[in-house]
Amino acid sequence: MANKIANALTVSLDFLVGNTDLELDTETLKRVEDISKLSNENKKHIYILLDALIRDFKTKEAYA
Numbered sequence: 001m002a003n004k005i006a007n008a009l010t011v012s013l014d015f016l017v018g019n020t021d022l023e024l025d026t027e028t029l030k031r032v033e034d035i036s037k038l039s040n041e042n043k044k045h046i047y048i049l050l051d052a053l054i055r056d057f058k059t060k061e062a063y064a
Helices: 002-009 013-017 026-036 040-063
Strands: none
Touching: 002 013, 026 040
16 A cells, blocks of 8 residues: 555655655656666666766866
């Protein structure tokens, strides 16, 4: 039942029951699920790219 409520509200079950403050929308959750299905080598490449983008974003924010 809680899963249906979380889906209807387009939030994660963890967010719904208060286990996290992070609200993930269904599109983000789908992307995470898709990445989890990739080979370890492909995941490694995606994580490297994400880490670089996040680092650059944080740097821009710090010096803005």
